Amino acid sequence: MDKVRLLLTLITIAIVVIPIVGMLLAYQNNLLGLFIPPEINEIADNLSGGGTNGSGLEPPTMVGEPQYDEATRTFSASFQYKNTFPIDITIKSLSGNIKCDEHHFPLGNASLSKPVSIDAGETATLTVLGTWTEEAISHFRTCTQEKELVDVVLVDFAVDISGIQIQMDQSQMEQRMQVPNPAP
């Protein structure tokens, strides 16, 4: 009976000690590697743009002329965005407030027309729809009447990328663009 008890105790000790000591011996020259696997460093490098494929976060570039629909007070602008991350992403939503660049007058808001999926390293076109407020139209009539194109800036930028929502205030992100003057 005591032999069974002793055997069970030895089994308990061996089960706990052998794997842990074995792992410590295997990593005796790299104890940090015992807790931080190499994959974590690779992922961190790739995400920060320092990996073999990454080149850092690139701001979107405006392509073509923005279109304006007078009936709905809505304009649309297209941007090209290159996904420099080593992963496929889906831009589910994008929104922001639009201000007059010259007078800092709030003009309306903008949002992404539809979600866009971009494979790693690929470039896709994002269509942003913006709606002017009544006050914005008055502002255009009084302050920028002589201009065909008006400089505006997108502030309070919020984007949802594959379930991760990033919000940037004016100090971090200002997307400037030229839009057709709705009241030329």
Next chain:
Amino acid sequence: MNAIFTKINWFALAGGATTIAVIAVSLVYPWWQLTVGDDLLTVNASPVNMNMGFLDTSFTIPFIWALNIVSILTLLASGIAMLIYSVIPRKSYSKHLLGFGYKKPLFTVLFFVIGLVVTTVICQAVLSLNVPLMGSTTSTLPIPFVSGVTLTVLLSAGFQWSFWLAVVAAGLCLAARLYHRKVATVPSATTAT
């Protein structure tokens, strides 16, 4: 025939078999799963197999892998001990086998739940990251040295069916301990013959 049935601790037999089944199942299905964003990051946790996945890259921490091996061997030894005990509950050494086997699944489940709770509390206290044990929540990630940027992620977590199977195994092993008094008692009629 009836005597054979009364000599077997059925709870121990079921508990031992379920414990071994838990090991096999847990190698594939985690006990608890955390998803960040739209499957951007997944954490698959169980005492038997813990790994993390970042999209297509799956990795495990070597020290935790060693602890997983400890858990596998512990549960395997427990399951085997319970199975052996279940068919010979009246031997002089049977109580040692039962004592060795019945606690381990229960302690494994308890330590796992305690470990999860402690980890989520540490995440909340140190990183100000609200990780749910069950359900979904949005949590704001701290970004050191950067002001004006807020990063909010959707965190979804939940216990999987393999966890509840482990709870059943622990319950059966506990029931086997309680049933031991009944099965280990030699009936007086049998003693007389």
